[in-house]
Amino acid sequence: MSERDHDYEDAGLVAGLEIHQQLDTATKLFCDCPTELREPEESSRRFTRYLHPTRSELGELDDAALEESRVDREFEYLAYDTTCLVEEDEEPPHRLDEEAMETTLEIAQLLDARPVDQANVMRKLVVDGSNTSGFQRSTLIATDGEIETEEGSVRIEDLLLEEESAKRVEETEEGVRYSLDRLGIPLVEIGTSPDIRSPAQAREAAERIGMLLRSTGKVKRGLGTIRQDVNVSIAEGARVEIKGVQSLDDIDDIVRTEVGRQLELVAIRDELAARNAAVDQPEDVTEVFAGTDSGVIGGALSSGGSVMGVRLRGFDGLVGREIAPNRRLGTELSDHAKRHGAGGIFHTDELPAYGVTEGEVADLREAVDAEPEDAVAIVADSGETARTAIGAVADRARAAVAGVPEETRGANEDGTTRYLRPLPGAARMYPETDVPPVKPDRSEVETPELLTEKVGRYEREYDLDRGLAEQVAYGRRMPVFERAVGEGVDPTLAATTLESTVTELRRDGVAIENVSEEQFAGALALARDDDLPTGNVGDLLSALADAPELTAREAVEREDLGGASEDEVREAVREVVERNEEQVHEEGMGAFSGLMGEAMGALGGQADGEAVSAALREEIQKRS
Template identity: 70%
Template sequence: MTAYDYEEVGLMSGLEIHQQLDTATKLFCECPTVRREPANATRQITRYLHPTRSELGEIDEAALEESRIEREFTYLGYDTTCLVEEDDEPPHRIDEEALSVALEIAKLLDMNPVDQAHIMRKIVVDGSNTSGFQRSTLIATDGQIETDDGPVTITDLLIEEESCQRVEETDAGVTYSLDRLGIPLVEIGTGPDLRTPEQAQEAAATIGMLLRSTGAVKRGLGTIRQDVNVSIEDGARVELKGVQSLDDIAAIVENEVKRQVHLIEISETLQERSASVGDPVDVTGVFEDTDSGVIASANAVRAVPLFGFDGLVGREIQSDRRLGTEFSDHAVRSGAGGVFHTDELPAYGVTQDEVDALREAVGASEDDAVALVAAPESISTQAIEAVAERARDAITGVPEETRGANPDTTSEYLRPLPGAARMYPETDVSPVSIDPSDVQTPELLTEKRERYVSDLDLDSTLAEQVAYGRWMPVFERAVEQEIDPTLAARTLEGTITELRRDDVPVETLREEHLIETLELVTQDELAKEGVTDVLTVLANEPDLTADQAVDEAGLSGVDDETVRTTIAEIAERNEGQIREEGMGAFSALMGECMGALRGKADGELVSSILREEIQKRT
């Protein structure tokens, strides 16, 4: 990837961080915030969403474009699903716990809380909310964080309700799960202060650290998402949605800069050529006897002449993405499978004779390009119009739009940027007065790490793993209950990681499982070496207690005398090796002893007794 002089290209970037809060109930109802398996759904709800005017009489452009495709939305409900989630009952009062956590976050970001929180409706265009809008409320403004490249302003902090989880998408519509809908979510927006990809990534990391410092945010895949706004001089503001990994932010920004630079270059070339876009033409007859399977399977083929575009539709603008890919994104949004264009033809079963006939049919010369869509009648007409519109934008430059972040850090078109008509007041929930006087500032994760080293004698690497890890609250509780800090830290950050790698379902482990198991070690009722076996049992049978898991793992009922007898028998069986190697036989015999005792005895006790037995025989 090309490295740019970001000051020279005029990079301006900002972030929107979306983080789920770990509250007991949802934002506007009393349902739990636990996730469910779609297979456990007890009912389904089907809806069709259509754009409506806001209470200000306006229609959002993004919602209008989405409505051009008639799609069915199916929502999976569970035994905990309520009428608020189904949009059959008005929302309840905003959750006090979520409000308290949001104010704590605002304090960490040095923000000014509003006097009164007014709930607003934000139009949702993809069906991910049963009501067709998301409820959102401004909590605080005017904050700041520091980065190595200077301060970054925090413009606003809002509480929102999380959208539904997408389960499946087909040509007919989308299936969503209602378990995630309504989980409290904070949205944190920065100013357009970020001037390099690295600064954007650092800012996101800092905000993430502050959020986790509250100990009140959810952890795991999908619980935090980053949207990145990027523009350059002579380009346009583009919102890149759904960046899942913090480590991808710098590459996402750099890739968008690359895309906009190439689009500007293409625009300049098109303007030099006096390029234009013609009217779509029905060219079904050109491909009447085609060998192209894709085209032959369609009942309509529409094409648009792109005058002066020859060689530019196939121009790469991001890795494995070309201007033609941008055209294809728009066609796909209209329901088509994609786009063919003359920069890549003949290919895919299309012959040179068919290309020549295509050019003639639309009035295109060798200096021009032609894009075509093969699809059912109504879809092909709509899709080729979308391609023509995107081609006109290519002449102008970079269009403002919302794009989806891809796993390879490129992006694809989603929809136009939403406008002001997207947001309007919520009439079913009363405003809430904000009182930040009792808000306490939590200990930062950076401060926890230092305390774990200085006060608990953890090494710096382990201290950082614990402080930033998902099990930090469990570690804090373990230390409060006088469990050895090193034992707790190594179990939470080492043993559980090893079990996960061995495909043990550690996600089923609860806080009580971990605390009870560590307490058994503290009380000398379980050897440290047995922790792995006990946690494995608990992960696979989460309804058991730690005591029951010890029995299930066969680790109970071993007294010191039994341990001594077992070790003496092993030493006697290997007496020849002991006489020959002396204490050099210790490591091999220690492994055999621990294997025979299977975690039933503490390693230090086994080591001590084994040394005694070796000394007796040398």
């Protein structure tokens, strides 16, 4: 059975979602710094930190944080001219941002969720370097919501307001480099109950939540501003949290592939049980590879490293078994080795290869007393890295004997997933003592108009066709459209500019993302006031993309895109009619179409068509 053909009811699929959405507020959640993203090259200074886990109020250590701390890494942070002491964790956080709270309460209403009586800020232990403080601040705002899908309702367990993490820039030799521009941006997390029973329902639920979020008009748009985590389990499997699903289009594939992966792991578990499988303790097998031709192993040994191996009893043929597209059980073992600094593993299901000879494979088997039904995995690296990595490999192999391990995994671009860390537990949450509690007040919060409702209104009130109405309502520049129409701009002009014209410019390589909402609004206002011919709107937007520091009016003046004056229009039309006076006398208004094109050409596109049309009709009537 392929990964696309599972009987999800028979498999016992249970899934839930965690949607993380950045809010488009003026300032960050616990300080007054702006929420604009910066380029790493703009960084004005850097500093480093080492983070370590702390025990909860009950004296417990979170498993995920503990494993993270075993990897000794330095975290470097890029700071900017806008970075403050709160972001650097050198000053206590300020009060919870009121704008973020108000938007979160709007979202609660759209989810039909009930706000809590008192919102208490909590610290969530995170020691992967993504927070300078070693924890993320998170606040429960509402519970007990619900959305509808074609396959039934999906309950909303909780709605939280959190601070966004720092942006991961790159891996360094010492550890990880982060950028602080993103740290602290208000973020809502929406968690559903495990009510989802198919990949299609998971995608529909995510789409519904996304639509509700965008309906507020107060969320950030673009790559990285919304992330979906998916929790998946099957009857004989285990709960797996898949982090960082960037696109809605990937959710159903992620769920489908994870179900297939767990089914394969269950099948491997059953086969291992039939073979009475077990995992030995790792041991040093460096002597086997003295004088090896393998570049990887030889490189490790020449640097003073070692080769550690582990006998996997009853695993022969199963380490190389595919459990997801282009991923095998051996890939899972390798992920755990990489987690501890190794480059990966070799195993006997794939050897001889990579410069390892048949003789070395035979000697390796003999060194660990492997029988024909056994497999052997090895790690070649520096002494300490090799030892910790092979220990992690052995632990993951033991988990395979038990079945499907509970864990947190990361989403890959091809729809598969990779191991990240153990599932976090309650031990990583404890109260934030620096921020006072907040009593959510819904009394003045208005329920936003849904995007689905906007589409219908745009059709009725503005006479937009369905397709264009949907593009505008669901588009990232919907607030610009509403503002422009409210200020008297023709709805069709506003809609086609913000959707069709923008799409054409982007296809032509114009960096349209450089144009701000204020510049879009300014361009449309100029067209409304006949200070900019509608035919020049695209040229103006292109000019603004190249010079985002200019206002729309300044760009019109610099590029000479402004419209001809009323007197210039009349003069040009008069000259066209006089040149074609004989035709006008013979045809009257029948000459209008031909002369209209000539008049627009004479004005070089610098006049509004309606103004030219009116002047031309007037001149023809005088001579008819």
